[in-house]
Amino acid sequence: MAKLIRFGVSFEKELFTHFDRRIKEKGYTNRSEAIRDLIRNDLVDAEWQSGKEVAGAITLVYDHHHRDLLNRLMDIQHDYHANILSTQHVHLDHHNCLEVVVAKGDPQGVQDLYGKLKSLKGVKHASIAMSTMGKTVA
Ligand code: NI
Structure with missing residues:
Protein backbone atom coordinates (compact mmCIF):
# COMPACT_ATOMS: atom_id res chain seq x y z
CA MET A 1 0.00 0.00 0.00
CA GLY A 51 -0.80 16.24 -24.30
CA LYS A 52 0.05 13.18 -22.20
CA GLU A 53 -1.43 9.86 -23.31
CA VAL A 54 -5.05 9.66 -22.14
CA ALA A 55 -7.98 7.26 -22.32
CA GLY A 56 -11.70 7.89 -22.48
CA ALA A 57 -15.09 6.86 -23.78
CA ILE A 58 -17.24 8.61 -26.36
CA THR A 59 -20.97 7.87 -26.23
CA LEU A 60 -23.25 8.56 -29.20
CA VAL A 61 -27.00 8.23 -29.61
CA TYR A 62 -28.30 8.34 -33.16
CA ASP A 63 -31.08 7.20 -35.48
CA HIS A 64 -29.62 4.54 -37.73
CA HIS A 65 -32.24 5.31 -40.40
CA HIS A 66 -30.65 8.72 -40.94
CA ARG A 67 -29.33 8.87 -44.50
CA ASP A 68 -25.67 7.93 -44.87
CA LEU A 69 -24.93 8.30 -41.15
CA LEU A 70 -23.67 4.74 -40.64
CA ASN A 71 -21.21 5.09 -43.53
CA ARG A 72 -19.91 8.38 -42.18
CA LEU A 73 -19.54 6.98 -38.67
CA MET A 74 -17.62 4.02 -40.07
CA ASP A 75 -15.34 6.19 -42.25
CA ILE A 76 -14.39 8.41 -39.31
CA GLN A 77 -13.71 5.44 -37.05
CA HIS A 78 -11.44 3.91 -39.68
CA ASP A 79 -9.60 7.24 -40.04
CA TYR A 80 -8.95 7.13 -36.26
CA HIS A 81 -8.28 3.39 -35.95
CA ALA A 82 -5.01 4.14 -34.12
CA ASN A 83 -6.99 5.90 -31.35
CA ILE A 84 -9.86 3.42 -31.06
CA LEU A 85 -9.61 0.41 -28.75
CA SER A 86 -13.17 -0.86 -29.12
CA THR A 87 -16.65 0.10 -30.24
CA GLN A 88 -19.83 -1.25 -28.69
CA HIS A 89 -23.11 -0.83 -30.52
CA VAL A 90 -26.44 -1.26 -28.73
CA HIS A 91 -29.86 -1.16 -30.46
CA LEU A 92 -31.93 0.90 -28.00
CA ASP A 93 -35.23 0.55 -29.88
CA HIS A 94 -36.48 0.40 -33.47
CA HIS A 95 -34.83 3.73 -34.42
CA ASN A 96 -32.19 4.57 -31.88
CA CYS A 97 -28.71 3.19 -31.46
CA LEU A 98 -26.21 3.87 -28.68
CA GLU A 99 -22.54 3.48 -29.46
CA VAL A 100 -19.63 3.61 -27.03
CA VAL A 101 -16.24 4.24 -28.59
CA VAL A 102 -13.36 3.57 -26.22
CA ALA A 103 -10.36 5.63 -27.23
CA LYS A 104 -6.82 6.32 -26.11
CA GLY A 105 -3.79 8.24 -27.31
CA ASP A 106 -2.87 11.89 -27.58
CA PRO A 107 -5.66 14.15 -26.24
CA GLN A 108 -5.84 16.13 -29.47
CA GLY A 109 -6.49 12.99 -31.52
CA VAL A 110 -9.21 11.78 -29.15
CA GLN A 111 -10.80 15.26 -29.08
CA ASP A 112 -10.71 15.48 -32.88
CA LEU A 113 -12.37 12.08 -33.13
CA TYR A 114 -15.05 13.21 -30.66
CA GLY A 115 -15.59 16.48 -32.54
CA LYS A 116 -16.06 14.71 -35.86
CA LEU A 117 -18.43 12.07 -34.50
CA LYS A 118 -20.64 14.46 -32.52
CA SER A 119 -21.04 16.94 -35.37
CA LEU A 120 -22.43 14.36 -37.81
CA LYS A 121 -26.00 15.03 -38.92
CA GLY A 122 -28.30 12.51 -37.26
CA VAL A 123 -26.33 12.23 -34.01
CA LYS A 124 -28.88 13.16 -31.34
CA HIS A 125 -26.53 13.29 -28.37
CA ALA A 126 -22.83 12.86 -27.80
CA SER A 127 -20.70 12.95 -24.68
CA ILE A 128 -17.14 12.17 -23.74
CA ALA A 129 -15.82 10.77 -20.48
CA MET A 130 -12.28 12.12 -20.30
CA SER A 131 -10.31 9.66 -18.25
CA THR A 132 -6.76 8.58 -17.74
CA MET A 133 -4.23 5.84 -18.39
CA GLY A 134 -4.07 5.70 -14.59
CA LYS A 135 -0.40 6.53 -14.01
CA THR A 136 -0.72 9.90 -12.24
CA VAL A 137 -3.77 9.24 -10.08
CA ALA A 138 -2.54 6.55 -7.70
NI1 NI B 1 -28.47 -0.20 -33.76
Whole structure:
Protein backbone atom coordinates (compact mmCIF):
# COMPACT_ATOMS: atom_id res chain seq x y z
CA MET A 1 0.00 0.00 0.00
CA ALA A 2 1.16 3.54 -0.78
CA LYS A 3 2.61 5.60 2.04
CA LEU A 4 0.11 8.11 3.44
CA ILE A 5 1.03 11.72 4.06
CA ARG A 6 -1.04 13.95 6.36
CA PHE A 7 -1.27 17.72 6.06
CA GLY A 8 -3.50 20.43 7.50
CA VAL A 9 -5.82 22.48 5.31
CA SER A 10 -7.45 25.78 6.33
CA PHE A 11 -10.87 26.71 5.01
CA GLU A 12 -13.23 29.64 5.45
CA LYS A 13 -16.09 28.31 7.61
CA GLU A 14 -18.72 28.96 4.92
CA LEU A 15 -16.73 27.20 2.19
CA PHE A 16 -16.13 24.27 4.53
CA THR A 17 -19.88 24.03 5.30
CA HIS A 18 -20.77 24.02 1.59
CA PHE A 19 -18.11 21.43 0.86
CA ASP A 20 -19.22 19.20 3.72
CA ARG A 21 -22.86 19.34 2.63
CA ARG A 22 -21.90 18.61 -0.98
CA ILE A 23 -19.76 15.58 -0.23
CA LYS A 24 -22.48 14.14 2.03
CA GLU A 25 -24.96 14.48 -0.87
CA LYS A 26 -22.49 12.63 -3.06
CA GLY A 27 -22.21 9.83 -0.53
CA TYR A 28 -18.66 10.29 0.71
CA THR A 29 -18.14 8.95 4.19
CA ASN A 30 -14.88 10.80 4.77
CA ARG A 31 -13.46 14.14 3.67
CA SER A 32 -10.05 12.76 2.77
CA GLU A 33 -11.46 10.59 -0.01
CA ALA A 34 -13.53 13.53 -1.34
CA ILE A 35 -10.42 15.74 -1.43
CA ARG A 36 -8.37 12.97 -3.06
CA ASP A 37 -11.03 12.68 -5.81
CA LEU A 38 -10.95 16.43 -6.44
CA ILE A 39 -7.17 16.26 -6.79
CA ARG A 40 -7.39 13.24 -9.11
CA ASN A 41 -9.92 15.07 -11.33
CA ASP A 42 -7.59 18.04 -11.55
CA LEU A 43 -4.61 15.81 -12.42
CA VAL A 44 -6.65 14.13 -15.17
CA ASP A 45 -7.68 17.57 -16.51
CA ALA A 46 -3.98 18.44 -16.60
CA GLU A 47 -3.19 15.27 -18.56
CA TRP A 48 -5.76 16.26 -21.21
CA GLN A 49 -4.33 19.78 -21.37
CA SER A 50 -0.68 18.77 -21.46
CA GLY A 51 -0.80 16.24 -24.30
CA LYS A 52 0.05 13.18 -22.20
CA GLU A 53 -1.43 9.86 -23.31
CA VAL A 54 -5.05 9.66 -22.14
CA ALA A 55 -7.98 7.26 -22.32
CA GLY A 56 -11.70 7.89 -22.48
CA ALA A 57 -15.09 6.86 -23.78
CA ILE A 58 -17.24 8.61 -26.36
CA THR A 59 -20.97 7.87 -26.23
CA LEU A 60 -23.25 8.56 -29.20
CA VAL A 61 -27.00 8.23 -29.61
CA TYR A 62 -28.30 8.34 -33.16
CA ASP A 63 -31.08 7.20 -35.48
CA HIS A 64 -29.62 4.54 -37.73
CA HIS A 65 -32.24 5.31 -40.40
CA HIS A 66 -30.65 8.72 -40.94
CA ARG A 67 -29.33 8.87 -44.50
CA ASP A 68 -25.67 7.93 -44.87
CA LEU A 69 -24.93 8.30 -41.15
CA LEU A 70 -23.67 4.74 -40.64
CA ASN A 71 -21.21 5.09 -43.53
CA ARG A 72 -19.91 8.38 -42.18
CA LEU A 73 -19.54 6.98 -38.67
CA MET A 74 -17.62 4.02 -40.07
CA ASP A 75 -15.34 6.19 -42.25
CA ILE A 76 -14.39 8.41 -39.31
CA GLN A 77 -13.71 5.44 -37.05
CA HIS A 78 -11.44 3.91 -39.68
CA ASP A 79 -9.60 7.24 -40.04
CA TYR A 80 -8.95 7.13 -36.26
CA HIS A 81 -8.28 3.39 -35.95
CA ALA A 82 -5.01 4.14 -34.12
CA ASN A 83 -6.99 5.90 -31.35
CA ILE A 84 -9.86 3.42 -31.06
CA LEU A 85 -9.61 0.41 -28.75
CA SER A 86 -13.17 -0.86 -29.12
CA THR A 87 -16.65 0.10 -30.24
CA GLN A 88 -19.83 -1.25 -28.69
CA HIS A 89 -23.11 -0.83 -30.52
CA VAL A 90 -26.44 -1.26 -28.73
CA HIS A 91 -29.86 -1.16 -30.46
CA LEU A 92 -31.93 0.90 -28.00
CA ASP A 93 -35.23 0.55 -29.88
CA HIS A 94 -36.48 0.40 -33.47
CA HIS A 95 -34.83 3.73 -34.42
CA ASN A 96 -32.19 4.57 -31.88
CA CYS A 97 -28.71 3.19 -31.46
CA LEU A 98 -26.21 3.87 -28.68
CA GLU A 99 -22.54 3.48 -29.46
CA VAL A 100 -19.63 3.61 -27.03
CA VAL A 101 -16.24 4.24 -28.59
CA VAL A 102 -13.36 3.57 -26.22
CA ALA A 103 -10.36 5.63 -27.23
CA LYS A 104 -6.82 6.32 -26.11
CA GLY A 105 -3.79 8.24 -27.31
CA ASP A 106 -2.87 11.89 -27.58
CA PRO A 107 -5.66 14.15 -26.24
CA GLN A 108 -5.84 16.13 -29.47
CA GLY A 109 -6.49 12.99 -31.52
CA VAL A 110 -9.21 11.78 -29.15
CA GLN A 111 -10.80 15.26 -29.08
CA ASP A 112 -10.71 15.48 -32.88
CA LEU A 113 -12.37 12.08 -33.13
CA TYR A 114 -15.05 13.21 -30.66
CA GLY A 115 -15.59 16.48 -32.54
CA LYS A 116 -16.06 14.71 -35.86
CA LEU A 117 -18.43 12.07 -34.50
CA LYS A 118 -20.64 14.46 -32.52
CA SER A 119 -21.04 16.94 -35.37
CA LEU A 120 -22.43 14.36 -37.81
CA LYS A 121 -26.00 15.03 -38.92
CA GLY A 122 -28.30 12.51 -37.26
CA VAL A 123 -26.33 12.23 -34.01
CA LYS A 124 -28.88 13.16 -31.34
CA HIS A 125 -26.53 13.29 -28.37
CA ALA A 126 -22.83 12.86 -27.80
CA SER A 127 -20.70 12.95 -24.68
CA ILE A 128 -17.14 12.17 -23.74
CA ALA A 129 -15.82 10.77 -20.48
CA MET A 130 -12.28 12.12 -20.30
CA SER A 131 -10.31 9.66 -18.25
CA THR A 132 -6.76 8.58 -17.74
CA MET A 133 -4.23 5.84 -18.39
CA GLY A 134 -4.07 5.70 -14.59
CA LYS A 135 -0.40 6.53 -14.01
CA THR A 136 -0.72 9.90 -12.24
CA VAL A 137 -3.77 9.24 -10.08
CA ALA A 138 -2.54 6.55 -7.70
NI1 NI B 1 -28.47 -0.20 -33.76
